[in-house]
Amino acid sequence: MSQSTSVQTPSWTSESIFALVGVFALSIRLVQGWIFWGGASRRLFYDFHSIHGTEYAVKMDPHVAGYVANKLVHAMPGSVFPGLIQTIIQSGGFLHFMVWFWTIAELIVGVGLILGIATRILALGSVGLNISLMLIFGWMGSTCVDEWTMASAGFAMGATLMLTGGGSWSLDHWLGRMSPALSNRSWFRLLFSGPLSVSATKKWGVILGILSLLFTAAFYQYIHGAVISPLHARVNFHHYSLSLKGASADTNGDVRFFAYVNAGPDTAKLYLIKADLINGEGQNVEQWSGQQLTAISSKNIDNRFTQAWASRFSATDYGIGGVTGAKAWIRLPGNTHLASGNYKLRLTDIDGKHWSTVVTFK
Template sequence: MAHAEQATRDSAFTAADFSLAALILLGTRFVQGFIFWGGASRRLIYDYHDVAGVDHAVKLDFDIPGYVAAKLTHAVPGALWVQTPIEWTLSHHDLIVTSVWLWTLAELAVGLGLMFGLVTRLAAFVSIGLNVALMLIFGWMGSTCLDEWTMAVSGVAMSSAVFLAGSGAYALDNRFFVQTHAGDRRPWVPWITSGPLPAQDVRKLAVWLSVGCIAFTVLSYHILFGAVVSPLHSRTNFHRHHIALSAPMVAADGSVTFDAYVNAGPDTGAAYIVAASLLDGSGQTLAKWDGAALAALGPTAIENKYSYAWASQFRPERIGFSGQTGARAKITLPPTTLQPADGPTRILVLEAIDDSVWRSVAGGGQPLP
């Protein structure tokens, strides 16, 4: 009898606790939902521009520079453990389009579910997954306040709390599931909607989700930025651009071909190259191309890996040529007269408008991975 009375008290306390917790987290639930709703609605509803007299959903039009997948090409250099899947996706038109629509619809469903409190726990669980994916892909980015990392860790913590609490009285779950006692007939219903859950399960979940949120925050911060058990150092620099260069291949006519990859830097800008030179192993200059020569590079001189209108690319500019973060290309500098060289080694040097200098690896002539 005593055991039954204690169980009843636990059950009553748990129900009241859920109701209060859901009310406390009402603002948190709405904000997290609105973040996802905002991302989906900008693409589906609000960001339409007139192009040649026709309205286009800019972020969902594959042939327009504003296509949302552009963010993927920017993100590849610093993505955690998912660079290969992203690059594979970017190599297949249909897969890019499918991925963009699946992500958009997932954001729409999660956003509406959290804001209106419909199938709340399932929406919160998916929200955790989306925020983890955001961390893996974009967590390294953010040239001001670690923007993407902050959004991802905050989203995981917020969604975890909403998953535990449910949506309470101010939600559609309360109207369609809790008040109809659907959970009494099907015990799994509260796990995807709202309402009381077994007290012991909630206590265990609260501990594990808290540990997970703490680990996710600290470990991702340490991996991406250091400053936990090591000095502050970004795994991938998001303040200054860097260009990785393969060894140059020198043709008989004096043209020079190399692979270039902008593997660091802010996605909001580009690296601007205003001079290039070819050196031998002793550092003697064999050939030099100024900004005018680089600006005159034709379409066949720059073979971008991703030729889409929206993708990160190298392209000629008035002062030379530029490369956005994530751009990969095979570039051929025009033929020129080469000076006599000391030894077989050839080193390519690119100079940027901000005085940054990048050198190729010596020897080999192999393309970048």
């Protein structure tokens, strides 16, 4: 006599499905949360210096070189809104407010995602933070277009968590179990976690997927090319570039000009080791050697950004040096009487690259 056994299939509900889907995305939630927790905690808890026996968070102190806002100056040349970044950098109190605002935002998003509390709204917050990262820093990265990669991946990670919610390994799930009436509230499901309708899940899954792809591909084309054009950098992070304008000369040979390091890595400096003033016939009428540029007085360099942490031009052992983002009016003292005419200023950096600009005679 044979004995038959029946296998009981689990009874899936929308609640149990979304609880499981959230577990599928658990690694995404924990890693995305840790990324933002790491950014905030480095500034708030892990980088201190002592002043008169009192410990200060270096990255949050606007009076020291390690202040986190220096990253904004470095990023300004290639950011989508360089004029806005410059205005914020020069705003003083508002800049410090924004530094604290974004730090606290990263802290809340990071800790919240790790714990799985208010998962969907904080996932939306992470999407917003990654959009900001792309707009400001997306062009930077010396090896693998680092900041673009991080912002693109972070956008997609946040979009995924907006759909899945926290799942069974989250405080959202625990709150729902403790208070079933709360978990059935539509606002709780939209802002925290919980099941969505099949139609809404399909619709938002497609929408968020397309938005993630568009965000990734559009900024890749805008910043780096290689989607509908050859690979090229809109602003080069590997090699320095110098923008010159407003050059003028006096009869005593002094030359004054505005310089802006508008491309290049922020890990070193562009070094100007030679300057030549050339007349209309192509003849050198004045020259400043690297030794002369090294000895130039700080009074001859009027930096746009004067904060201790900002990118500035200054005399160095190799000539006049400036980190990416530095802007300044520079005056080269002359020793030759100049007659009126057409002149050109040519600057040479330590790599042998030249930059030239027309000089107006005064």
